[in-house]
Amino acid sequence: MASPAWLGIGAQRSGTTWFTDLLTQHPSVGLGTNGKKEQQLLHKVADGRVPDADYLDLFPADGVRRGDWTPQYLRHASAPAAAARLVPDAPILVLLRDPVERFRSAMRLAATRGKSWPYPVPITVQTWSGFYADQLDAWAAAVGRERMHVMVYEEIRNDPQAAVAEVWRLVGVDPVPLEQVARESASSSKADWDWTPGLKESLQVMYRLQAERLEKDWGLDVSGWTGLAAG
Template identity: 25%
Template sequence: MKLTFIGIGAQKCASSWLFDILADHPEAALSHKKELDFFSYHYENGYAWYEQQFTDKPEAKAVGEISPSYFNEASVPERAKLYSPDLRIVLSLRDPVERALSQHRHLIRIGTLTGPDLRFETALTDNPSYIEQGLYATHLSRWLGSFPEAQIHVVLMDDIKSHPVETARKVYQFLGIAEDHQSASLHEKSNPSYIVRSRGLDSVVCTLRGAATRLGLDPVWRGLGRMGLQQLYRSMNRQPSHANIPAPSPDTLASLKQRFKPNILELQGMLGRDLSTWL
Protein backbone atom coordinates (compact mmCIF):
# COMPACT_ATOMS: atom_id res chain seq x y z
CA MET A 1 0.00 0.00 0.00
CA LYS A 2 1.41 3.39 -1.00
CA LEU A 3 1.77 5.67 2.02
CA THR A 4 0.08 9.04 2.22
CA PHE A 5 1.55 10.21 5.55
CA ILE A 6 4.21 9.57 8.17
CA GLY A 7 4.47 10.59 11.81
CA ILE A 8 8.02 11.66 12.58
CA GLY A 9 8.15 12.09 16.37
CA ALA A 10 9.77 13.69 18.24
CA GLN A 11 10.69 10.88 20.60
CA LYS A 12 8.68 10.81 23.85
CA CYS A 13 6.26 13.43 22.48
CA ALA A 14 2.91 11.59 22.36
CA SER A 15 3.55 9.65 19.16
CA SER A 16 1.88 6.62 20.80
CA TRP A 17 -1.29 8.68 21.34
CA LEU A 18 -1.27 9.69 17.68
CA PHE A 19 -0.82 6.08 16.60
CA ASP A 20 -3.68 4.93 18.83
CA ILE A 21 -6.20 7.57 17.72
CA LEU A 22 -5.45 6.71 14.08
CA ALA A 23 -5.30 2.93 14.48
CA ASP A 24 -9.03 2.64 15.17
CA HIS A 25 -10.12 5.20 12.57
CA PRO A 26 -12.17 3.43 9.85
CA GLU A 27 -10.54 5.50 7.08
CA ALA A 28 -6.91 5.08 8.21
CA ALA A 29 -4.56 2.14 7.67
CA LEU A 30 -1.49 1.94 9.88
CA SER A 31 1.51 -0.36 10.05
CA HIS A 32 1.19 -3.62 11.98
CA LYS A 33 3.58 -2.23 14.58
CA LYS A 34 4.05 1.40 15.53
CA GLU A 35 7.69 2.08 14.73
CA LEU A 36 8.92 0.74 11.39
CA ASP A 37 11.96 3.08 11.33
CA PHE A 38 12.18 2.45 7.59
CA PHE A 39 13.62 5.79 6.48
CA SER A 40 16.06 5.89 9.41
CA TYR A 41 17.29 2.36 10.19
CA HIS A 42 15.80 -0.07 7.63
CA TYR A 43 16.05 1.85 4.36
CA GLU A 44 18.05 -0.98 2.79
CA ASN A 45 14.92 -3.18 2.91
CA GLY A 46 13.38 -1.26 0.01
CA TYR A 47 9.94 0.13 -0.78
CA ALA A 48 8.32 -3.26 -1.48
CA TRP A 49 9.16 -4.46 2.04
CA TYR A 50 8.00 -1.14 3.50
CA GLU A 51 4.60 -1.22 1.83
CA GLN A 52 3.97 -4.80 2.97
CA GLN A 53 3.99 -3.76 6.63
CA PHE A 54 0.47 -2.35 6.62
CA THR A 55 -3.04 -3.55 7.42
CA ASP A 56 -4.90 -4.36 4.21
CA LYS A 57 -7.73 -1.83 4.26
CA PRO A 58 -9.06 -1.03 0.76
CA GLU A 59 -11.40 1.66 2.08
CA ALA A 60 -8.56 3.61 3.74
CA LYS A 61 -8.06 7.21 2.64
CA ALA A 62 -4.93 7.69 4.75
CA VAL A 63 -2.12 5.13 4.93
CA GLY A 64 0.85 5.74 7.17
CA GLU A 65 3.13 4.91 10.06
CA ILE A 66 4.74 6.69 12.99
CA SER A 67 8.47 6.41 13.74
CA PRO A 68 9.90 8.98 16.19
CA SER A 69 13.43 8.26 14.96
CA TYR A 70 12.66 10.20 11.77
CA PHE A 71 12.57 13.73 13.17
CA ASN A 72 16.22 14.25 14.08
CA GLU A 73 17.91 11.90 11.57
CA ALA A 74 19.49 14.17 8.96
CA SER A 75 19.05 11.83 5.98
CA VAL A 76 15.35 11.09 6.54
CA PRO A 77 13.60 14.17 5.03
CA GLU A 78 15.17 13.69 1.59
CA ARG A 79 14.59 9.92 1.70
CA ALA A 80 10.92 10.52 2.52
CA LYS A 81 10.65 13.10 -0.25
CA LEU A 82 12.20 10.67 -2.74
CA TYR A 83 9.59 8.09 -1.77
CA SER A 84 6.74 10.59 -2.23
CA PRO A 85 6.95 14.39 -2.37
CA ASP A 86 3.22 14.44 -1.58
CA LEU A 87 3.60 12.79 1.85
CA ARG A 88 1.87 14.55 4.71
CA ILE A 89 4.02 14.88 7.81
CA VAL A 90 2.67 14.79 11.38
CA LEU A 91 5.05 16.11 14.04
CA SER A 92 4.37 16.04 17.79
CA LEU A 93 6.36 18.12 20.28
CA ARG A 94 6.50 18.88 24.01
CA ASP A 95 8.54 20.96 26.44
CA PRO A 96 12.10 19.78 25.58
CA VAL A 97 13.11 19.54 29.24
CA GLU A 98 10.12 17.28 29.96
CA ARG A 99 10.99 15.31 26.83
CA ALA A 100 14.55 14.72 28.07
CA LEU A 101 13.26 13.56 31.47
CA SER A 102 10.82 11.20 29.75
CA GLN A 103 13.62 9.79 27.59
CA HIS A 104 15.64 9.15 30.73
CA ARG A 105 12.77 7.26 32.37
CA HIS A 106 12.17 5.29 29.16
CA LEU A 107 15.79 4.14 28.86
CA ILE A 108 15.66 2.89 32.45
CA ARG A 109 12.35 1.11 31.84
CA ILE A 110 13.62 -0.82 28.79
CA GLY A 111 16.88 -1.75 30.51
CA THR A 112 19.29 0.39 28.47
CA LEU A 113 20.29 2.29 31.61
CA THR A 114 21.11 0.06 34.56
CA GLY A 115 23.26 0.10 37.66
CA PRO A 116 23.20 1.89 40.99
CA ASP A 117 23.47 5.42 39.56
CA LEU A 118 20.23 6.28 37.77
CA ARG A 119 20.49 10.03 38.29
CA PHE A 120 19.32 12.24 35.44
CA GLU A 121 22.44 14.39 35.82
CA THR A 122 24.73 11.41 35.21
CA ALA A 123 22.83 10.31 32.10
CA LEU A 124 22.69 13.88 30.78
CA THR A 125 26.49 14.03 30.80
CA ASP A 126 26.81 10.60 29.21
CA ASN A 127 24.09 10.86 26.55
CA PRO A 128 24.13 13.97 24.31
CA SER A 129 20.91 12.88 22.60
CA TYR A 130 18.97 14.12 25.64
CA ILE A 131 19.66 17.65 24.40
CA GLU A 132 20.13 17.01 20.67
CA GLN A 133 16.66 15.55 20.22
CA GLY A 134 15.11 18.60 21.90
CA LEU A 135 16.53 21.11 19.38
CA TYR A 136 13.21 21.17 17.56
CA ALA A 137 13.75 24.29 15.44
CA THR A 138 16.98 22.85 14.04
CA HIS A 139 15.31 19.60 12.97
CA LEU A 140 12.10 21.21 11.73
CA SER A 141 14.14 23.54 9.49
CA ARG A 142 15.58 20.46 7.80
CA TRP A 143 12.10 19.05 7.16
CA LEU A 144 10.90 22.39 5.80
CA GLY A 145 13.77 22.23 3.35
CA SER A 146 12.25 19.08 1.87
CA PHE A 147 8.49 19.55 2.32
CA PRO A 148 6.30 22.67 2.07
CA GLU A 149 4.87 24.04 5.31
CA ALA A 150 1.33 23.11 4.22
CA GLN A 151 2.29 19.41 4.30
CA ILE A 152 3.57 19.49 7.90
CA HIS A 153 1.12 19.45 10.81
CA VAL A 154 2.52 20.13 14.28
CA VAL A 155 0.78 18.80 17.40
CA LEU A 156 1.79 19.98 20.87
CA MET A 157 1.42 17.69 23.86
CA ASP A 158 -0.03 20.68 25.74
CA ASP A 159 -2.95 20.62 23.28
CA ILE A 160 -3.43 16.87 23.64
CA LYS A 161 -3.72 17.25 27.40
CA SER A 162 -6.08 20.25 27.36
CA HIS A 163 -8.11 19.69 24.16
CA PRO A 164 -7.78 16.06 22.98
CA VAL A 165 -10.99 16.04 20.91
CA GLU A 166 -10.11 19.20 19.00
CA THR A 167 -6.49 18.09 18.57
CA ALA A 168 -7.56 14.75 17.11
CA ARG A 169 -10.09 16.45 14.83
CA LYS A 170 -7.35 18.67 13.37
CA VAL A 171 -5.14 15.64 12.73
CA TYR A 172 -8.00 13.86 10.94
CA GLN A 173 -8.74 16.99 8.91
CA PHE A 174 -5.09 17.32 7.92
CA LEU A 175 -5.02 13.70 6.71
CA GLY A 176 -8.30 14.02 4.81
CA ILE A 177 -10.31 11.52 6.85
CA ALA A 178 -13.60 11.84 8.74
CA GLU A 179 -13.21 14.47 11.46
CA ASP A 180 -16.06 13.25 13.65
CA HIS A 181 -14.44 9.93 14.59
CA GLN A 182 -14.31 9.39 18.36
CA SER A 183 -11.32 7.16 19.05
CA ALA A 184 -11.46 4.79 22.00
CA SER A 185 -7.96 6.06 22.86
CA LEU A 186 -8.86 9.74 22.82
CA HIS A 187 -8.65 10.27 26.57
CA GLU A 188 -6.15 7.52 27.36
CA LYS A 189 -2.60 8.25 28.45
CA SER A 190 -0.51 6.36 25.92
CA ASN A 191 2.85 4.86 26.91
CA PRO A 192 3.04 6.30 30.47
CA SER A 193 6.32 6.28 32.39
CA TYR A 194 6.84 3.34 34.72
CA ILE A 195 9.38 0.76 35.90
CA VAL A 196 8.64 -2.94 35.38
CA ARG A 197 9.27 -5.47 38.12
CA SER A 198 9.59 -8.39 35.67
CA ARG A 199 10.97 -7.61 32.21
CA GLY A 200 10.05 -11.12 31.02
CA LEU A 201 6.38 -10.71 31.91
CA ASP A 202 6.31 -7.28 30.29
CA SER A 203 7.75 -8.77 27.09
CA VAL A 204 5.03 -11.42 27.00
CA VAL A 205 2.27 -8.84 27.40
CA CYS A 206 3.78 -6.62 24.66
CA THR A 207 3.97 -9.64 22.32
CA LEU A 208 0.31 -10.49 22.97
CA ARG A 209 -0.76 -6.91 22.33
CA GLY A 210 1.20 -6.84 19.07
CA ALA A 211 -0.44 -10.08 17.95
CA ALA A 212 -3.88 -8.67 18.74
CA THR A 213 -3.13 -5.59 16.63
CA ARG A 214 -1.92 -7.66 13.66
CA LEU A 215 -5.04 -9.82 13.80
CA GLY A 216 -7.38 -6.84 14.01
CA LEU A 217 -8.37 -7.72 17.57
CA ASP A 218 -7.68 -4.34 19.17
CA PRO A 219 -11.33 -3.98 20.31
CA VAL A 220 -11.08 -7.36 22.09
CA TRP A 221 -7.79 -6.34 23.73
CA ARG A 222 -9.31 -3.07 24.95
CA GLY A 223 -12.39 -4.95 26.16
CA LEU A 224 -10.21 -7.20 28.29
CA GLY A 225 -8.54 -4.11 29.67
CA ARG A 226 -11.90 -2.60 30.63
CA MET A 227 -12.76 -5.83 32.45
CA GLY A 228 -9.96 -5.05 34.88
CA LEU A 229 -7.18 -7.26 33.50
CA GLN A 230 -5.08 -4.27 32.48
CA GLN A 231 -5.32 -2.74 35.96
CA LEU A 232 -4.46 -6.10 37.53
CA TYR A 233 -1.35 -6.48 35.37
CA ARG A 234 -0.20 -2.93 36.08
CA SER A 235 -0.61 -3.38 39.82
CA MET A 236 1.41 -6.62 39.63
CA ASN A 237 4.25 -5.60 37.35
CA ARG A 238 4.53 -1.82 37.23
CA GLN A 239 5.55 0.86 39.66
CA PRO A 240 5.90 4.63 39.18
CA SER A 241 9.23 5.65 37.72
CA HIS A 242 9.89 8.07 40.57
CA ALA A 243 10.05 5.10 42.94
CA ASN A 244 13.51 4.19 41.55
CA ILE A 245 14.79 7.33 39.86
CA PRO A 246 16.10 10.27 41.92
CA ALA A 247 14.48 13.61 41.07
CA PRO A 248 16.73 16.01 39.13
CA SER A 249 17.96 19.07 40.98
CA PRO A 250 16.29 22.45 40.34
CA ASP A 251 19.65 23.80 39.17
CA THR A 252 19.87 21.09 36.51
CA LEU A 253 16.39 21.90 35.20
CA ALA A 254 17.08 25.65 35.20
CA SER A 255 20.32 25.11 33.29
CA LEU A 256 18.54 22.94 30.71
CA LYS A 257 15.86 25.54 30.16
CA GLN A 258 18.54 28.12 29.42
CA ARG A 259 20.23 25.68 27.04
CA PHE A 260 17.01 25.19 25.09
CA LYS A 261 15.80 28.81 25.23
CA PRO A 262 17.26 30.11 21.91
CA ASN A 263 15.89 27.08 20.04
CA ILE A 264 12.48 27.44 21.67
CA LEU A 265 12.29 31.11 20.69
CA GLU A 266 13.20 30.20 17.11
CA LEU A 267 10.55 27.47 17.06
CA GLN A 268 8.00 29.89 18.49
CA GLY A 269 8.49 32.12 15.46
CA MET A 270 8.34 29.19 13.05
CA LEU A 271 5.05 27.88 14.46
CA GLY A 272 3.42 31.19 15.33
CA ARG A 273 2.62 29.69 18.75
CA ASP A 274 3.20 31.04 22.25
CA LEU A 275 5.66 28.63 23.88
CA SER A 276 6.34 30.72 26.96
CA THR A 277 5.34 27.87 29.29
CA TRP A 278 8.39 25.97 28.01
CA LEU A 279 10.64 28.85 29.03
Protein backbone atom coordinates (compact mmCIF):
# COMPACT_ATOMS: atom_id res chain seq x y z
CA MET A 1 0.00 0.00 0.00
CA ALA A 2 1.21 3.52 -0.77
CA SER A 3 2.39 5.43 2.29
CA PRO A 4 5.01 8.05 3.20
CA ALA A 5 8.50 6.69 3.93
CA TRP A 6 8.99 9.52 6.43
CA LEU A 7 6.66 12.04 8.03
CA GLY A 8 7.70 15.46 9.31
CA ILE A 9 5.17 16.98 11.69
CA GLY A 10 6.66 20.17 13.10
CA ALA A 11 7.25 22.58 14.50
CA GLN A 12 6.23 25.63 12.51
CA ARG A 13 9.03 28.24 12.12
CA SER A 14 11.65 25.77 13.34
CA GLY A 15 13.72 25.40 10.19
CA THR A 16 11.59 22.65 8.66
CA THR A 17 11.76 24.05 5.11
CA TRP A 18 15.55 24.40 5.34
CA PHE A 19 15.90 20.89 6.77
CA THR A 20 13.57 19.34 4.19
CA ASP A 21 15.58 20.99 1.41
CA LEU A 22 18.69 19.30 2.81
CA LEU A 23 16.95 15.96 3.34
CA THR A 24 15.73 15.81 -0.25
CA GLN A 25 19.19 16.45 -1.68
CA HIS A 26 19.58 12.69 -1.53
CA PRO A 27 18.75 11.18 -4.94
CA SER A 28 16.62 8.47 -3.30
CA VAL A 29 14.66 10.79 -0.99
CA GLY A 30 11.86 13.01 -2.19
CA LEU A 31 8.49 14.63 -1.61
CA GLY A 32 5.06 13.49 -2.75
CA THR A 33 4.48 13.18 -6.47
CA ASN A 34 3.08 16.74 -6.58
CA GLY A 35 6.42 18.09 -5.30
CA LYS A 36 4.99 19.85 -2.26
CA LYS A 37 6.91 19.99 0.99
CA GLU A 38 3.71 20.57 2.98
CA GLN A 39 0.77 18.47 1.84
CA GLN A 40 -1.60 19.94 4.46
CA LEU A 41 -3.73 16.83 4.07
CA LEU A 42 -3.22 14.35 6.91
CA HIS A 43 -5.20 16.43 9.40
CA LYS A 44 -7.97 16.85 6.81
CA VAL A 45 -8.11 13.07 6.38
CA ALA A 46 -8.22 12.77 10.16
CA ASP A 47 -11.19 15.12 10.35
CA GLY A 48 -13.06 13.35 7.55
CA ARG A 49 -12.75 16.24 5.10
CA VAL A 50 -10.89 14.30 2.37
CA PRO A 51 -10.56 10.55 1.64
CA ASP A 52 -7.49 8.53 2.55
CA ALA A 53 -6.53 8.10 -1.11
CA ASP A 54 -6.08 11.84 -1.62
CA TYR A 55 -3.11 11.58 0.71
CA LEU A 56 -1.76 8.07 0.18
CA ASP A 57 -1.72 8.22 -3.61
CA LEU A 58 0.99 10.90 -3.40
CA PHE A 59 3.46 8.32 -2.05
CA PRO A 60 3.65 5.40 -4.52
CA ALA A 61 6.03 2.49 -4.02
CA ASP A 62 8.34 3.67 -6.81
CA GLY A 63 11.71 3.30 -5.10
CA VAL A 64 11.87 6.90 -3.88
CA ARG A 65 11.58 7.47 -0.13
CA ARG A 66 8.86 10.09 -0.38
CA GLY A 67 7.63 12.11 2.56
CA ASP A 68 5.67 15.11 3.76
CA TRP A 69 6.67 17.78 6.27
CA THR A 70 3.64 19.77 7.39
CA PRO A 71 4.14 21.66 10.70
CA GLN A 72 0.37 21.91 11.17
CA TYR A 73 0.31 18.20 12.04
CA LEU A 74 2.20 18.56 15.33
CA ARG A 75 -0.39 20.88 16.86
CA HIS A 76 -3.50 19.29 15.31
CA ALA A 77 -5.22 17.00 17.81
CA SER A 78 -6.72 14.64 15.21
CA ALA A 79 -3.53 14.06 13.20
CA PRO A 80 -1.73 11.52 15.46
CA ALA A 81 -4.48 8.90 15.16
CA ALA A 82 -4.58 9.33 11.38
CA ALA A 83 -0.80 8.92 11.20
CA ALA A 84 -0.96 5.72 13.25
CA ARG A 85 -3.44 4.31 10.73
CA LEU A 86 -2.06 5.60 7.43
CA VAL A 87 1.68 5.89 8.15
CA PRO A 88 2.22 2.76 10.24
CA ASP A 89 5.98 2.25 9.98
CA ALA A 90 7.75 5.44 8.91
CA PRO A 91 9.86 7.55 11.27
CA ILE A 92 8.09 10.63 12.61
CA LEU A 93 10.40 13.65 12.36
CA VAL A 94 10.16 16.66 14.66
CA LEU A 95 12.30 19.81 14.68
CA LEU A 96 11.89 22.17 17.64
CA ARG A 97 13.11 25.73 18.09
CA ASP A 98 13.24 28.07 21.08
CA PRO A 99 9.46 28.57 21.52
CA VAL A 100 9.69 32.28 22.28
CA GLU A 101 11.78 32.94 19.17
CA ARG A 102 9.51 30.59 17.21
CA PHE A 103 6.48 32.69 18.23
CA ARG A 104 8.13 35.91 17.10
CA SER A 105 9.19 34.32 13.82
CA ALA A 106 5.61 33.21 13.14
CA MET A 107 4.30 36.70 13.73
CA ARG A 108 7.02 38.16 11.49
CA LEU A 109 6.11 35.71 8.73
CA ALA A 110 2.46 36.74 8.97
CA ALA A 111 3.53 40.38 8.63
CA THR A 112 5.80 39.47 5.70
CA ARG A 113 2.93 37.84 3.86
CA GLY A 114 0.40 40.49 4.82
CA LYS A 115 -1.72 37.78 6.41
CA SER A 116 -4.65 38.83 8.53
CA TRP A 117 -6.42 36.51 10.95
CA PRO A 118 -9.55 37.40 12.92
CA TYR A 119 -8.53 38.48 16.41
CA PRO A 120 -7.41 36.69 18.62
CA VAL A 121 -6.58 33.72 16.40
CA PRO A 122 -2.88 34.53 15.84
CA ILE A 123 -2.03 34.94 19.52
CA THR A 124 -4.05 31.86 20.53
CA VAL A 125 -2.76 29.53 17.80
CA GLN A 126 0.84 30.68 18.00
CA THR A 127 0.86 30.35 21.79
CA TRP A 128 -0.37 26.76 21.58
CA SER A 129 2.20 26.02 18.88
CA GLY A 130 4.98 26.25 21.48
CA PHE A 131 3.51 23.65 23.83
CA TYR A 132 5.88 21.06 22.45
CA ALA A 133 5.90 18.60 25.34
CA ASP A 134 2.12 18.23 25.34
CA GLN A 135 2.05 17.78 21.57
CA LEU A 136 4.85 15.19 21.59
CA ASP A 137 3.06 13.22 24.30
CA ALA A 138 -0.09 13.08 22.18
CA TRP A 139 1.87 11.85 19.18
CA ALA A 140 3.85 9.29 21.17
CA ALA A 141 0.63 7.89 22.62
CA ALA A 142 -0.73 7.33 19.11
CA VAL A 143 2.28 6.17 17.06
CA GLY A 144 4.73 4.94 19.69
CA ARG A 145 7.61 6.84 21.19
CA GLU A 146 10.18 4.65 19.44
CA ARG A 147 9.15 6.08 16.06
CA MET A 148 9.63 9.69 17.13
CA HIS A 149 12.88 11.34 16.02
CA VAL A 150 12.98 14.70 17.80
CA MET A 151 15.67 17.27 16.98
CA VAL A 152 16.54 20.71 18.36
CA TYR A 153 17.02 23.34 15.67
CA GLU A 154 19.73 25.27 17.52
CA GLU A 155 21.77 22.06 17.83
CA ILE A 156 21.51 20.82 14.27
CA ARG A 157 22.48 24.21 12.83
CA ASN A 158 25.95 23.43 14.21
CA ASP A 159 26.25 20.16 12.27
CA PRO A 160 23.48 19.73 9.70
CA GLN A 161 25.38 17.01 7.83
CA ALA A 162 25.29 14.71 10.86
CA ALA A 163 21.62 15.46 11.57
CA VAL A 164 20.50 14.82 8.00
CA ALA A 165 22.67 11.71 7.74
CA GLU A 166 20.91 10.24 10.78
CA VAL A 167 17.51 10.76 9.17
CA TRP A 168 18.75 9.20 5.93
CA ARG A 169 19.78 6.15 7.91
CA LEU A 170 16.33 6.00 9.46
CA VAL A 171 14.72 5.87 6.01
CA GLY A 172 17.19 3.26 4.78
CA VAL A 173 19.61 5.14 2.54
CA ASP A 174 23.33 5.75 2.83
CA PRO A 175 24.40 9.36 3.53
CA VAL A 176 25.77 11.64 0.80
CA PRO A 177 27.57 15.00 1.15
CA LEU A 178 25.29 18.01 1.47
CA GLU A 179 25.56 21.10 -0.71
CA GLN A 180 24.51 24.74 -0.10
CA VAL A 181 23.83 24.09 3.59
CA ALA A 182 23.61 27.79 4.44
CA ARG A 183 21.16 28.70 1.67
CA GLU A 184 18.23 30.76 2.94
CA SER A 185 14.86 29.03 2.64
CA ALA A 186 11.99 30.49 0.67
CA SER A 187 9.92 30.82 3.84
CA SER A 188 12.26 33.25 5.63
CA SER A 189 10.61 36.16 7.45
CA LYS A 190 11.37 39.63 6.10
CA ALA A 191 9.04 42.02 7.93
CA ASP A 192 9.59 43.24 11.47
CA TRP A 193 7.27 42.63 14.40
CA ASP A 194 7.63 43.71 18.01
CA TRP A 195 6.34 42.42 21.33
CA THR A 196 3.34 43.98 22.99
CA PRO A 197 3.89 44.69 26.70
CA GLY A 198 3.85 41.54 28.83
CA LEU A 199 3.36 39.04 26.00
CA LYS A 200 6.91 37.74 25.92
CA GLU A 201 7.01 37.41 29.70
CA SER A 202 3.76 35.42 29.71
CA LEU A 203 5.10 33.04 27.08
CA GLN A 204 8.29 32.52 29.05
CA VAL A 205 6.30 31.45 32.11
CA MET A 206 4.25 28.95 30.10
CA TYR A 207 7.09 27.56 28.02
CA ARG A 208 9.66 27.04 30.77
CA LEU A 209 7.63 24.13 32.14
CA GLN A 210 7.38 22.65 28.66
CA ALA A 211 11.15 22.96 28.23
CA GLU A 212 11.76 21.21 31.54
CA ARG A 213 9.63 18.27 30.38
CA LEU A 214 11.49 18.10 27.08
CA GLU A 215 14.76 17.77 28.97
CA LYS A 216 13.40 15.28 31.52
CA ASP A 217 11.13 13.12 29.34
CA TRP A 218 12.78 13.37 25.93
CA GLY A 219 16.43 13.94 26.83
CA LEU A 220 16.69 17.07 24.73
CA ASP A 221 19.32 19.75 25.26
CA VAL A 222 17.42 23.05 25.22
CA SER A 223 20.17 25.11 26.85
CA GLY A 224 20.40 27.16 23.67
CA TRP A 225 16.85 28.45 24.07
CA THR A 226 17.85 31.86 25.35
CA GLY A 227 14.38 33.28 24.70
CA LEU A 228 13.20 31.52 27.87
CA ALA A 229 15.58 33.49 30.07
CA ALA A 230 14.12 36.31 32.14
CA GLY A 231 15.24 39.87 31.51
